[in-house]
Amino acid sequence: VKFSTIDNGTRDGMLVLVNNDLTRMIRCHGTHGTLREAIEEWDSFLSNVAHLDPDGVASEPFVTEHALAPLPRAWQWLDASAFGCHGELLQKAYDLPPVPSSPPLMYQGMSHQFLAGHHRSRFPSEEHGIDFEAELGVIIGDVPLGCDPDDAMGQIKLIVLINDWSLRTLGAAEMRTGFGWVRAKPACSMAPIAVTPDELGSAWKNGRIHLPVMVDYNGVRFGAACGSAMDYGFHELVAHAAATRELCAGTVIG
């Protein structure tokens, strides 16, 4: 199933089901009119919307430009550095000594705002070293304290694409304090469509997405990140985060 969130003037937007070719949609009404609410009772929500046909007579045109981030605000955003090659780039960008990659590197980022993919992102100054970063993310259900990777797998409800903006000039100084990033990490952007893992078929395997993420920069191919090359699967990242805390439904793991 494919979902999107349409701008209706509210902070959480309006949740819709989208058809396969991303041209039609149908509204998810009622108490689960937002992904923020639906994710808290995801399995019953999914069965409640199973009869909705985004290609049927009750459907409407889907216009990407009307979409917000699928989850315009989330309670928690935990972003991992789960690719060995990313760790090497990070060292180079920040002029750091080698950082051990086990346990997985993870920080708590701002989650109260995920921008739409086509929103203008506002930055105070180019001198802050504006950088972009393609990321895969999952949106999870409630995960108990101490959850193991196998159980965590079952709590992976949706897959999203994220652009993680960074301000590298500010980031180097913040890293040195050991407190992690605040000023260096403004709001991320999230692509308009969130999909259930089964939409990926056999490409969803071992908690990894065995597909490339194509990255264009001003219309020119910039890179293609290989989802299968993650050092940790998403289920392992979820379990890592849950080692000392419960994770609530609607947590986004990058």
Place this chain on the structure above:
Amino acid sequence: VKFSTIDNGTRDGMLVLVNNDLTRMIRCHGTHGTLREAIEEWDSFLSNVAHLDPDGVASEPFVTEHALAPLPRAWQWLDASAFGCHGELLQKAYDLPPVPSSPPLMYQGMSHQFLAGHHRSRFPSEEHGIDFEAELGVIIGDVPLGCDPDDAMGQIKLIVLINDWSLRTLGAAEMRTGFGWVRAKPACSMAPIAVTPDELGSAWKNGRIHLPVMVDYNGVRFGAACGSAMDYGFHELVAHAAATRELCAGTVIG
């Protein structure tokens, strides 16, 4: 005005006004039945509840043990190290070189769960080095990108007391990665009462609380933190955080 949030089985609880001696309360009904919602339209909410009398005939007994954290979950929790003496303790606890105190040190902590003051806090192991920390916090309204300290002062809506739990053994390793704390920072606890700044009278001055925070440990006085000794006022901490991001209503700054 004094507020508390009563456990009614929901994730956000039920917002109530509390009387001066913390013995009686009255419910804040309707669309602003939770602090999460009320804080988004705080000034109009305050005028709407001005007629409610927590000592009047419609009031009920206030029982501290029924209270959750005033804000049981928040969109954002930014915790600063705003006392010079705290920086020195941190260095000692983590065996670190001196950390510069300007700009203010601040990290993004988990905000999807603030425990009630009297809740049991669950930790996986004593070997993680469980530590507690008294903190003052403010809950703010919407703050635009680039807000200056003077304007930020007007967005300080409520003052709360927080116990910031840390797992020091895990914390030292996480600090060295530069990514900040995830495993080392489980859910904080929040004392049951949130007050508007005017409740503190002349003790609320320069964005600081000129009162001691008395800390008892198993019934014995452990310390008394001096709120006026902050190197930065709360308005300056809010402005620091807003340098590269909008802050949403309901953000908690410690």
